[in-house]
Amino acid sequence: MTVERAISEPKDQFPIGMRVLAVDDDPTCLLLLETLLRRCQYNVTTTSQAITALKLLRENKNKFDLVISDVHMPDMDGFKLLEHVGLEMDLPVIMLSANGDTKLVMKGITHGACDYLLKPVRIEELQNIWQHVVRRKKFDRKDGDNSGSQDKPHIDNGGAAGMGGVDQNGKLNKKRKDQNEDEDEEHDENGHDNEDPSTQKKPRVVWSVELHRKFVAAVNQLGIDTEAVPKKILELMNVEKLTRENVASHLQKYRLYLKRISCVANQQANMAAALGSADSNYLRMGPLNGLGTFHTLAGSDQLHNAALRSFPPSGVLGRLNTPAGLGMRGLPSPGMIQLGHVQNSGNTSNDQSKLQSFVIPGNHNANTLQGMPMSLELDQLQNNKGVSHIGELPTAANTTVFPVSGSLMDARISGCSNNPLLGVTSNSLMLEGSSQQTTLHPSNLRDSVSTMGFQNGNTLSDFTSIATASNQLQCSKADLQCQASPTSCNAGQIIRSAPPEWNAPYHSNVMCCSINSSIPVNGAMVPLGQCLDQNNPNFHRNMDLDSIAPSNFVDPISLKRSEGFNSAMEPAVIQKEGYFQPRPQGGYNVGSLEDLASAMMKEGPDTRKLADGDFGCNGYSHRTCI
Amino acid sequence: MERNPMRRQLAIMRQSLFDQGYLDEQFIQLEELQDDANPNFVEEVVILYYRDSARIILNLEQALERKPFDFNKLDGLMHQFKGSSSSIGAKKVKAECTLFREYCKSGNGEGCTRAFQQLKREYATLKRKLEAYFQLARQAGPAETACCRKE
Numbered sequence: 001m002t003v004e005r006a007i008s009e010p011k012d013q014f015p016i017g018m019r020v021l022a023v024d025d026d027p028t029c030l031l032l033l034e035t036l037l038r039r040c041q042y043n044v045t046t047t048s049q050a051i052t053a054l055k056l057l058r059e060n061k062n063k064f065d066l067v068i069s070d071v072h073m074p075d076m077d078g079f080k081l082l083e084h085v086g087l088e089m090d091l092p093v094i095m096l097s098a099n100g101d102t103k104l105v106m107k108g109i110t111h112g113a114c115d116y117l118l119k120p121v122r123i124e125e126l127q128n129i130w131q132h133v134v135r136r137k138k139f140d141r142k143d144g145d146n147s148g149s150q151d152k153p154h155i156d157n158g159g160a161a162g163m164g165g166v167d168q169n170g171k172l173n174k175k176r177k178d179q180n181e182d183e184d185e186e187h188d189e190n191g192h193d194n195e196d197p198s199t200q201k202k203p204r205v206v207w208s209v210e211l212h213r214k215f216v217a218a219v220n221q222l223g224i225d226t227e228a229v230p231k232k233i234l235e236l237m238n239v240e241k242l243t244r245e246n247v248a249s250h251l252q253k254y255r256l257y258l259k260r261i262s263c264v265a266n267q268q269a270n271m272a273a274a275l276g277s278a279d280s281n282y283l284r285m286g287p288l289n290g291l292g293t294f295h296t297l298a299g300s301d302q303l304h305n306a307a308l309r310s311f312p313p314s315g316v317l318g319r320l321n322t323p324a325g326l327g328m329r330g331l332p333s334p335g336m337i338q339l340g341h342v343q344n345s346g347n348t349s350n351d352q353s354k355l356q357s358f359v360i361p362g363n364h365n366a367n368t369l370q371g372m373p374m375s376l377e378l379d380q381l382q383n384n385k386g387v388s389h390i391g392e393l394p395t396a397a398n399t400t401v402f403p404v405s406g407s408l409m410d411a412r413i414s415g416c417s418n419n420p421l422l423g424v425t426s427n428s429l430m431l432e433g434s435s436q437q438t439t440l441h442p443s444n445l446r447d448s449v450s451t452m453g454f455q456n457g458n459t460l461s462d463f464t465s466i467a468t469a470s471n472q473l474q475c476s477k478a479d480l481q482c483q484a485s486p487t488s489c490n491a492g493q494i495i496r497s498a499p500p501e502w503n504a505p506y507h508s509n510v511m512c513c514s515i516n517s518s519i520p521v522n523g524a525m526v527p528l529g530q531c532l533d534q535n536n537p538n539f540h541r542n543m544d545l546d547s548i549a550p551s552n553f554v555d556p557i558s559l560k561r562s563e564g565f566n567s568a569m570e571p572a573v574i575q576k577e578g579y580f581q582p583r584p585q586g587g588y589n590v591g592s593l594e595d596l597a598s599a600m601m602k603e604g605p606d607t608r609k610l611a612d613g614d615f616g617c618n619g620y621s622h623r624t625c626i
Numbered sequence: 627m628e629r630n631p632m633r634r635q636l637a638i639m640r641q642s643l644f645d646q647g648y649l650d651e652q653f654i655q656l657e658e659l660q661d662d663a664n665p666n667f668v669e670e671v672v673i674l675y676y677r678d679s680a681r682i683i684l685n686l687e688q689a690l691e692r693k694p695f696d697f698n699k700l701d702g703l704m705h706q707f708k709g710s711s712s713s714i715g716a717k718k719v720k721a722e723c724t725l726f727r728e729y730c731k732s733g734n735g736e737g738c739t740r741a742f743q744q745l746k747r748e749y750a751t752l753k754r755k756l757e758a759y760f761q762l763a764r765q766a767g768p769a770e771t772a773c774c775r776k777e
Contacts, residue, residue: 028675028710035659035667072705098709120652120713123659 015130016041023053024070029119036123050076054084061089065133071097079111086112092132207250632766639759648752653715669760675714676753682707690742701730718748
């Protein structure tokens with residue numbers, strides 16, 4: 001029975017036993033909160049120190065489903081904790097405070113809180129907080145293509161009424177008949193931590209460059225419009241542990257991406273024309289709130305604003321496709337660098353160098369970079385993994401772009417943790433071929449990003465650094481760091497501010513790519529600029545970029561989550577058109593590429609959806625900057 | 627039998643706390659959280675509140691001795707105090723906290739000092755009353771108490 005129940009009514013089971021971490025320095029409130037939560041049948045852990053909380057969370061990322069934290073704490077600001085958790089663990093965080101000022105609530109949202117409760121907290125309010133966990137999982141699921149069904153059974157955690165792990169496993173099996181993933185089962189057995197719907201941390205399928213390539217090959221073989229059905233694609237691909245659902249959702253994204261590309265192509269034509277005079281467009285920075293900062297950064301760094309400008313976002317894209325190599329290569333990580341960092345002119349190590357300048361602003365787009373200088377950077381970007389692939393991509397502008405970026409992104413995103421920057425360094429190549437770019441690199445960015453758990457972001461940062469085309473980036477980086485978002489400076493920064501940012505940049509980059517290097521990374525940067533505004537990645541929403549790079553950009557947070565998939569996708573997406581919907585967070589699209597990005601990005605309605613979600617990122621969908 | 631009068635007395639005392647504005651609905655929430663598994667929950671929370679409040683009040687006093695006033699710090703401390711007071715439903719104390727914070731925001735040092743004195747008085751009154759209440763509750767017996775509360 002339980003099994004049945006579990007499967008059929010995961011929700012019923014799920015809230016019970018949800019693992020909550022409560023943080024509040026006030027012992028009275030903490031005791032009250034704990035008791036209330038227990039009354040709701042959650043599994044509660046409490047601590048009065050934010051530092052301890054982080055430690056607990058870091059120890060085992062899957063140990064908790066939700067975090068509730070007070071805003072005012074002596075050892076660490078609640079918002080800071082919020083950022084950390086969002087970046088590193090991608091868990092939903094609820095803020096708690098006796099102060100209900102609109103400003104504060106807004107701050108909470110922009111920092112990524114999925115809810116803001118006022119003290120004294122009532123039990124009714126706590127009874128519904130599980131929705132944030134589910135919502136987040138759902139979104140993740142969407143991105144990750146993983147069937148969420150598996151999650152449900154997982155309810156476990158202790159609280160699960162009657163559901164033993166075994167039951168869940170059993171259920172999972174049932175549920176998953178189609179799915180090849182055994183992971184879920186394993187997870188269940190391991191203790192629902194991973195799989196539980198609450199955490200929803202199912203291993204997400206990371207669409208690496210190779211994987212994507214296989215996918216594209218299969219699709220092309222079958223015929224995109226006719227025979228390419230998930231089942232057949234899956235068979236052709238013959239990849240273990242890949243499920244039809246994964247393929248299906250990936251296919252959907254891909255289709256959107258293609259559509260977007262074609263739209264973009266048109267736009268690009270226009271943009272190309274505009275490119276010449278597009279500086280303003282490109283730089284967009286003006287419009288972009290965030291970008292504004294970018295400007296400054298660019299200026300400071302010496303971003304080749306002009307260069308950036310030259311890349312009219314849309315134009316960039318168009319180009320990308322065209323110059324085969326360009327497309328990908330040139331794409332300076334849309335999100336990232338676009339802004340001017342792209343320096344393109346010379347930077348890219350590749351011939352593309354120009355493109356490279358696009359170097360997607362460090363933000364995750366580092367992947368995007370990949371797309372761009374594919375040949376060059378790819379290797380470098382490799383560090384992420386996807387990078388290598390990029391080289392391949394450039395050819396097919398459209399399609400290749402896709403994979404490439406994806407790979408880049410993957411590399412990056414997944415690699416984020418390790419050092420997405422690496423990708424960046426390579427990107428730097430792209431950027432301008434100048435080694436300097438590397439300076440930007442991720443390492444630098446990383447620092448800035450430091451808080452971010454940026455893993456995904458790192459890649460971005462790399463990009464950003466790259467984007468900035470080397471030197472400038474560096475400078476900017478510093479700037480960025482402050483802001484985390486001020487992507488303007490360094491691509492890396494972009495990353496910093498919010499992984500989501502890179503999404504945007506990425507997009508923009510893509511667009512930029514086409515620009516042959518002349519296109520300043522502006523596009524990419526733009527997003528950054530946006531990001532700049534807000535130190536929080538989430539914040540970037542305001543940027544125009546949002547419009548540009550539709551949700552594609554993977555939210556930094558999401559990036560993290562998706563295991564880089566999203567993030568990776570993002571960049572790639574950009575190329576592809578936002579193929580992947582990076583979580584809304586990422587949406588950081590480079591403003592310049594805006595046109596392109598928007599065209600491309602549009603694809604991400606999903607991301608947008610996420611946006612609402614849970615995390616504060618919601619707004620991101622565009623906002624890469626988050 | 628014996629308990630009846632006590633229970634009744636307890637109920638009356640409790641009601642007056644609400645009527646006089648010392649406590650608000652939040653206190654009822656606390657009561658509702660008390661059950662067999664957690665029979666002394668309310669009192670536990672309140673005792674915790676006393677302890678924490680004593681610390682905050684001390685900090686406030688120290689901060690108020692330093693001139694000129696560091697309004698930010700004062701505001702921060704009071705924010706904390708307000709949070710815990712509201713968690714147990716200490717209505718009057720909470721109101722005094724709010725007033726104090728208003729003075730802080732406007733930089734009114736004199737007002738802060740006055741408000742703080744008033745706050746301490748309210749706090750002391752509440753503490754006294756609650757202590758009496760819990761003492762009676764203990765005498766009336768747990769079951770009775772629960773009954774009383776429930777009514």
